[in-house]
Amino acid sequence: MKSRIxxxxxxxxxxxxxxxxxxxxxxxxxxxLIALRQAAVAAMTGRPAFRANVSLEIEVHCPVVPGQRVGDxxxxxxxxxxGLMAADRGIKQDPRWxxxxxxxxxxxxxAALIDDDAVVSITARKVVGGSAPWYRVSLEGE
Numbered sequence: 278m279k280s281r282i283x284x285x286x287x288x289x290x291x292x293x294x295x296x297x298x299x300x301x302x303x304x305x306x307x308x309x310l311i312a313l314r315q316a317a318v319a320a321m322t323g324r325p326a327f328r329a330n331v332s333l334e335i336e337v338h339c340p341v342v343p344g345q346r347v348g349d350x351x352x353x354x355x356x357x358x359x360g361l362m363a364a365d366r367g368i369k370q371d372p373r374w375x376x377x378x379x380x381x382x383x384x385x386x387x388a389a390l391i392d393d394d395a396v397v398s399i400t401a402r403k404v405v406g407g408s409a410p411w412y413r414v415s416l417e418g419e
Contacts, residue, residue, distance in 0.1 A: 286313060332417045
C-alpha cells in the first residue's frame with residue numbers, strides 16, 4: 278500500500294556524501310545527519326520504512342555566503358538517500374552518535390528508507406538565496 282510523508286528541516290543544509298570517507302564520521306555532516314534523521318523519524322510516526330517503488334522529492338534552500346560554495350545538488354541527494362537508511366555495519370562513525378539523544382536516530386537504525394535501491398524517481402531543486410538554510414523532503418512509496 279502506498280503512503281507518503283513530507284518533512285522540513287530548518288537551519289540546516291542536507292548532509293553531503295562526497296568521496297570515499299564516511300559522512301557518518303565527518304564533523305560537519307553529523308549535525309546535518311542528526312537533523313535529517315530526527316525529522317524523518319518524526320514524520321514516519323511509527324509506520325514501516327519505505328521498501329519499494331519510492332519517489333523522492335528534495336528542495337534545498339541555500340543562503341548566499343560570499344566566498345563559500347553551497348554544495349552540489351547531487352551530493353545532497355546522495356546524502357539524503359544514504360542518511361535515511363541504516364549505515365553499513367562497520368562504517369566509521371563519529372562518537373556523537375553514542376549520545377543518549379541519538380538513540381532513536383543512531384546510524385544502525387533505518388530512519389525512513391530500507392534501501393535506496395527502492396527509489397525509482399527523484400525530483401530535486403536547489404534554490405540559492407535567503408537568509409537561512411532549510412530543505413524539504415517527501416517520500417512516497419510502499
